[in-house]
Amino acid sequence: MADSPLARAIRWDTVVGALLLVLLLMSFGFVDGFGNALNLSFLIGNTLPIALIALPMTLLVVAGEIDLSVASTAGLSGSVMGALWNQGMAIETIIPLCLLLGVVCGLVNGLLVTRLGLPSLAVTIGTLAAYRGIAQIVLGSDAVTDFPTQYQDFAAGSIGDTFLPRAFLPFLVLLVIAAVVLHATPFGRSLFAVGANEEAARFAGIRVKRQKLLLFVATGFMASLTGIFWALHYASARYDNATGLELSVVAAVLLGGIDFDGGKGTLGGAIAGVFLLGAAQNVMSLLNVSAQSQIVVTGVLLVVSVLGPRVARQISVARAGRPAASTPTS
């Protein structure tokens, strides 16, 4: 039966959650150096940028769109932060300005997609290049490293004697907000309809374009926040910060069971996907797997993540005893 506990557990997001758990347990048991506080704080700190951007990206992909310019927005935001800091502006002024910049970047993406009706994949590949280019113009090949220590401590330090980074708590708050917005508010719930059948959503009175624009803006904001975090965490603002991060984000979100075609998935699954990917990379580094091989593993995971949910769905359909393609109707 389709609603036996077993069949329900075959949902892909719970599979990913279970995989994450198994990987963590095995790593604690068998991988030297995995369980110590320093490594764990590295793992979480390195995964946080992916996790932060994955929050709005999940909503965006559920609504049937994507933003590949996020890493460039993060890089641009960090570069502008470095440049303004070099000019002697106060960090308290710089950070809001950079966040505003992220909003503008998102707005540009959103307007191009919703007003001109362009596919977001194409638009954001374009702005991926454009935003990174502007970052290089702004900062050139400089690296700005002398940000105020209390800010760098916040981005890199841990809570008390634990391994948890200080930035983890704000992330948890954002995670809860994103989960509530996606799964419990009218706005979030309507995103599933928009992603699955935009036309039907419009006929149901959902303001599709406005919603999408809002999501692009939120994504730009979070990408910019991530850029600021990145520069402070690694104590280095460079134009090429976070290069390629968009692929990790998209891979993690898809791995977490968010359907690339829109309309399906859970935020919990997406975040499980993020930390599964982060933990896997961490373990591979500890096991001295070469960087090239790590990229291969990431690529394979991405393909699996697109296939996995489909296979899981077919299994649950088969269990329900209904061949999806040949339901008799006449």
Add this chain to the structure above:
Amino acid sequence: MNHRSDTDPAPVLALKDISKSFGAVRALRDVSLELFPGEVHALAGENGAGKSTLIKALAGVHRPDAGQLLLDGEPTVFHGPADARDAGIAVIYQEPTLFPDLSITENIFMGRQPRRSLGRIDHRAAHTATLALMQRLGVELDPDRPARGLSIADQQIVEIAKALSFDARVLIMDEPTAALTGSEVARLFGVVRALRDQGAAVLFISHRLEEIFQICRRVTTLRDGALISSEPLDGMTEDDLVRRMVGRDLDELYPKQDVRAGEVALSVRRLTREGVFTDISFDVRRGEIVGLAGLVGAGRTEVARAVFGIDRRDAGEVEVDGRTLANGAPSLAMAAGLALVPEDRRAQGLVMGMSIERNIGLTGLRTTVKGGLVDRDAERSRSLDWAVKLQVKYARIADAVSTLSGGNQQKVVLAKWLATGPKVLIVDEPTRGIDVGTKAEVHRLLSELAADGVAVLMISSDLPEILGMADRVLVMHEGRITAEIPRSEATEEAVMAAATGRAAA
């Protein structure tokens, strides 16, 4: 081929005691069917009776679990659609699938073009062959024009021509008339009669009973996957046929109550969308059902979309209960009490992969809210409430709406909109492609809504439905309203005259 006599005893294709199950669902149980050359045979039954499964068994898509398929009396097994096609069996579906950018000729000979030396395509031979096919069908279509822009009726003709080019002896037509206008149906029937007289066996499926009586000689009726009867139509009445399909006497198909019209609920003034429709003005009063008739492409659906705000209007005004609606804002139209049940339930009415509960809930996301969050209990009870009221047949309310039959899907769309408590309800082709039992239910529902004071605007290409249900009939032709006919004067002739642009007498 010569004209065969009516008593030709050998069926060209026969099914004997066919059974087919999907999981626990027995779609067909010991069904038999005989198709004779030179005969049009009707297949009747409600949605879910097993008609589609039977067709797919004939077309080689499904392999029966038990029973025999006899081709010219010889037991045969089709391993796939190609086997059926090679045996001379062709299926014409309701919505043809042509390649829009290829010409009619290229579509007909796709993959098996006549060749000249060196494997080059012989365009002239293909062109000539297409002309000959069109001539055989008695239809004039330019073989070189692309399929894009052809009407559905013309596309079906192309599909039939393609079937003939395969020397099809058995033609299965699955609801070919559902999207056709009156004159297109007449032309299609001309083609079918020509094929019949040339010796083809035709299996004809339609929800429109009058068409079955018009063109078929015998009828096979299915109910719940079982064979009910196979008999000549001679001497049968529509009521007899309906009883066999439904298994009981059907109350009236058009149970229209007399309601005194109240004040104006929907007022449309000089509505214009350039190049689509012009200067559309009409009122719908509380308690009234106003029919909007016209040929496909006359602009009826487009008017409904502009009234609801899916498309922007270029000029004119829409008022609901005296409040002017903003241009291009469905959410505000909903708030004002307007509801639109769209024409295409799969593309516009439903999110197919989503549950019944959530589909009905989509129109209530803004109202079933507690503290800014969706109130799931309220959502569930609202959806259950309406699913039960409309007698949707489902296993669990959390099932995907795609698991329902067409008629039940349409009920979900209706439930989704009725749950908003509309003052004005626009329904676009509310009974297209649904069976006669469900159709009667939908009609009763519309009549009850009107009696409760809802203003109903009903767009339909089904003339008997318009004449049977509407208090007043508006007729559109080429983007304009050409006639307004009160119920007492509405006849098929009067509506068709206005719909085709001939001045009404």
